[in-house]
Amino acid sequence: MTTLHIVDDDEAIRDALGWLFQSRNVPVSGWPSAEAFLEAWRPDTAGCLLLDIRMEGMSGLELFDRLLAKGCRMPVIFLTGHGDVPIAVGALKKGARDFVEKPFNDNELVDRVIDALAADAEQREREAGQAGLAARLGTLTQRERQVMELVVAGRLNKVIADELGISMRTVEVHRSHVFEKMRVKTAVELARLLTGAS
Amino acid sequence: MTTLHIVDDDEAIRDALGWLFQSRNVPVSGWPSAEAFLEAWRPDTAGCLLLDIRMEGMSGLELFDRLLAKGCRMPVIFLTGHGDVPIAVGALKKGARDFVEKPFNDNELVDRVIDALAADAEQREREAGQAGLAARLGTLTQRERQVMELVVAGRLNKVIADELGISMRTVEVHRSHVFEKMRVKTAVELARLLTGAS
DNA sequence: GCCGACTCTGCGGATATCCACAATAGCCGC
């Protein structure tokens, strides 16, 4: 299981949460400030975030914004003692996964964190697939990409040849290169790859 | 533009909101209770919902639940004077579009309602397309559907013939019937239709 | 200047797909 990152400037709370989660076999890493986590964050940082709102220095909300700007898509659960409806609504509408007020129910929080960790793992798996796809797309030449787009659009080779002003034979060559590079055997498989089908 | 449905048991508020929205050219219909709206709701009821939480009889939250259970996908904006973080969080996580506390900013609320109405219109358009697709799928026979699935999976006719234990010729016949009924000319177009591509 | 890529093209043959014509058979409703 991947890690739960706890960001809270109160060491006592970090420790208490650390205890709680470790006792449930959830790996934890603690951060004393938003700045510290923001600094350490990398695009491949996995897991989920448990974020206190009110902290010395950068607030949890601002950290969330900065992470979003950096392209972070990790699930974020806010934890706060002084909840406020507009803040909660704003956070959720920006994509936070949850917003929990202290005092919280231990079991409930653990469940939500576990769900979030699972969601993150699932999403990373999907993205890994997409990355492989993107890498293969990157090996295509311009012409191959053009031909591929027309193939996926359902055009026949002769039509593609017409539209690109080249011979059918050339289209066939590019087409077969595309199939080879994308590791598919038929146009339908290619279309499914690109339109993101199961 | 489609209608904003206001559900609030306080006639004064309904009137005030009605005034506000009508002055911005947003068509409004008012409902004095959750029960009244639930009764009148039909799957083709369009627009968006502005829902008071605390009301005599059924609460706004319960109305939301009942509507969800009935398959209602209209955008819902909650309006409440006595906000509460867990309630707001719960409503948003169930799919409410927004959760606004009184007193609210008129312009902001109008903007959010207009956005919601636009989102509803867009979604209905998408669903209309899906409905046409579903209707065409419904005209297919069992065999045709089986063949279609294998075609969309990228199998060649000979392989399909093998898997279904029938002759290639028969597969070709079913295949062309599928193309005709689904109004496409190639397997790729069919795949794009079913996997929901642009 | 040579080598490697990308692009382009032609020929010919093996496969696959598309289609019209033609026919058999079971099932269901009128």
Added chain:
DNA sequence: GCGGCTATTGTGGATATCCGCAGAGTCGGC
């Protein structure tokens, strides 16, 4: 029982796709 729908299969020919073999022109790097 007849007509219509579904499913099945065949023949034969027009198109389309797949692929190996062969060659040629451009461009950029070593």
